[in-house]
Amino acid sequence: MTLPTFSPHDDPGPDFAGLVRRVGLAPEPPAGALSADLLPPHGTTVVAVRYADGVVMAGDRRATSGNLISHRTIEKVFPADRYSGVAIAGAAGPAVEMVTLFQLQLEHYEKVEGQHLSLEGKANQLSQMVRSHLPAAMQGLAVVPLFAGYDLHRGTGRLFQYDVTGGRYEEQDFASSGSGMLHAGTVVKLGFRRELERGDVVDLALKALWTAADEDSATGGPDARRGIWPVIATISADGYQRVGDEEMATRFAALLEADREVRGATGAGGSI
Amino acid sequence: MGMPFYVAPEQVMKDRADYARKGIARGRSLIAAICADGILLCAENPSATLRKISEIYDRIAFAGVGRYNEFDQLRVAGVRHADLKGYSYSREDVDARSLANAYAQSLGQVFTHEMKPLEVEILVAEVAEPGGRDQLFHILYDGTVIDEPARAVLGGDAEAIAGRFEETHSTDATVAEALAAAVTALAGPDRTLGAAEVEAAVLDRGNGRRSFRRLTDEEISAAVGSADTSSGDGAGASGRSGDGDDAPGPEAAGAPADDVPDDEGPAPS
Numbered sequence: 060m061t062l063p064t065f066s067p068h069d070d071p072g073p074d075f076a077g078l079v080r081r082v083g084l085a086p087e088p089p090a091g092a093l094s095a096d097l098l099p100p101h102g103t104t105v106v107a108v109r110y111a112d113g114v115v116m117a118g119d120r121r122a123t124s125g126n127l128i129s130h131r132t133i134e135k136v137f138p139a140d141r142y143s144g145v146a147i148a149g150a151a152g153p154a155v156e157m158v159t160l161f162q163l164q165l166e167h168y169e170k171v172e173g174q175h176l177s178l179e180g181k182a183n184q185l186s187q188m189v190r191s192h193l194p195a196a197m198q199g200l201a202v203v204p205l206f207a208g209y210d211l212h213r214g215t216g217r218l219f220q221y222d223v224t225g226g227r228y229e230e231q232d233f234a235s236s237g238s239g240m241l242h243a244g245t246v247v248k249l250g251f252r253r254e255l256e257r258g259d260v261v262d263l264a265l266k267a268l269w270t271a272a273d274e275d276s277a278t279g280g281p282d283a284r285r286g287i288w289p290v291i292a293t294i295s296a297d298g299y300q301r302v303g304d305e306e307m308a309t310r311f312a313a314l315l316e317a318d319r320e321v322r323g324a325t326g327a328g329g330s331i
Numbered sequence: 332m333g334m335p336f337y338v339a340p341e342q343v344m345k346d347r348a349d350y351a352r353k354g355i356a357r358g359r360s361l362i363a364a365i366c367a368d369g370i371l372l373c374a375e376n377p378s379a380t381l382r383k384i385s386e387i388y389d390r391i392a393f394a395g396v397g398r399y400n401e402f403d404q405l406r407v408a409g410v411r412h413a414d415l416k417g418y419s420y421s422r423e424d425v426d427a428r429s430l431a432n433a434y435a436q437s438l439g440q441v442f443t444h445e446m447k448p449l450e451v452e453i454l455v456a457e458v459a460e461p462g463g464r465d466q467l468f469h470i471l472y473d474g475t476v477i478d479e480p481a482r483a484v485l486g487g488d489a490e491a492i493a494g495r496f497e498e499t500h501s502t503d504a505t506v507a508e509a510l511a512a513a514v515t516a517l518a519g520p521d522r523t524l525g526a527a528e529v530e531a532a533v534l535d536r537g538n539g540r541r542s543f544r545r546l547t548d549e550e551i552s553a554a555v556g557s558a559d560t561s562s563g564d565g566a567g568a569s570g571r572s573g574d575g576d577d578a579p580g581p582e583a584a585g586a587p588a589d590d591v592p593d594d595e596g597p598a599p600s
Contacts, residue, residue, distance in 0.1 A: 061436065061437070062405075062434065062436070063408060064404070064408050075414060075418075163414060163417075167414050170386050170387070171410055173385070
């Protein structure tokens with residue numbers, strides 16, 4: 060591999076996606092519509108909620124191909140860099156590829172320029188990536204991410220939703236995406252308060268995913284038998300931190316207990 | 332019709348080498364040292380914003396002396412080389428040796444085929460995975476690669492500085508000890524270096540995936556302070572040729588490099 064050097068007027072600068080295109084490594088969008096027999100795994104419910112110290116992002120672990128569960132441990136929430144995260148819903152393959160490229164884009168920029176992109180800059184970069192993915196989305200491989208992070212300039216958490224055309228919408232308090240987004244979003248909406256503390260907001264996100272899993276067949280619930288828990292991460296001034304499996308197990312047990320109390324001894328009616 | 336102008340190839344190469352060496356000697360020198368906690372990179376650099384030392388990849392750092400615009404172009408090319416390789420293969424396939432060879436090819440090509448050789452000397456350092464061996468590749472303006480076992484000194488005054496540094500440096504030293512020794516060696520017996528004139532970073536074994544970490548002003552001040560008290564053991568007079576001006580710029584507080592959580596990123600199966 061020789062050194063990738065460019066003349067000054069032809070230089071891609073700190074743009075890694077541009078560099079990847081320049082050297083011919085960018086994946087081509089599919090030429091025609093996907094056949095109905097070719098069902099790629101889809102990822103489903105993700106939510107992001109603002110809290111006192113920043114934002115929390117959460118995603119269930121199920122990927123489905125039509126009516127089949129194609130993966131039980133897929134991850135849909137990733138660190139984008141130290142102070143931001145990205146969560147994905149949609150066609151799993153292109154979504155994971157987009158996240159990889161986005162992570163590399165941010166790191167590449169940081170190394171070439173010697174400083175971080177602003178949170179706004181990161182959100183715009185993702186917007187451009189979703190937009191450039193539009194041809195593939197038209198063929199049935201849509202990717203709809205959520206982006207959230209801690210804005211070091213403003214000292215606060217911020218979150219962004221996207222549509223398939225790359226439209227970028229900043230949300231004040233919470234956002235959700237994927238097939239279970241309606242149920243998860245409603246739970247968050249009902250439980251949301253300004254200045255939620257870390258423990259409360261992690262519980263709220265867990266409850267939102269659980270409810271979505273209860274109503275939406277494409278969303279996976281916590282799987283205590285296999286020890287598979289949703290991915291929940293907090294992003295604050297301390298950076299991106301994933302909630303550990305032990306804490307998830309404890310919080311889920313408490314949630315079950317509360318649910319049992321609500322339902323009473325008969326187990327009929329009621330809900331969390 | 333005039334006689335064709337003839338210059339012997341030996342003379343052409345000698346002239347180019349002299350030209351490159353002169354350019355490099357105008358700059359200030361740099362030390363890389365393997366120590367217990369990782370690999371220390373330390374340069375004399377009055378600018379707080381134009382850097383001689385930078386991150387290339389998870390375990391790889393770059394350092395350059397000579398003309399700033401020339402080694403900075405090489406630095407960016409190195410980041411691209413590493414990021415593209417990691418993207419198309421895997422992060423663990425990115426290594427310093429391959430990068431050093433690519434640099435050597437590029438420098439050698441320019442040295443023999445271009446009008447003007449690059450007036451730079453660069454270093455590619457890689458901190459080892461547990462159980463592995465640290466690597467320091469010192470690459471000269473003509474593409475010569477030197478694999479240094481424990482320490483490397485780059486720049487016009489390299490011989491004198493290396494002589495001084497060898498006496499005080501041990502690979503068992505902590506980063507702070509190595510930094511103090513490096514600053515003393517860079518300064519020489521006749522002068523002292525202030526913290527503002529020193530740029531330092533470390534490829535830290537305990538820093539997670541991205542091992543590169545810039546040392547803060549406080550860490551440098553502490554080491555420079557201890558270097559002041561221990562100075563005077565230098566051997567040989569400083570033979571600096573010209574006063575370096577390879578990285579001018581305003582003084583400003585340099586932000587430490589942020590580390591990133593030790594993630595593997597998404598791993599498509």
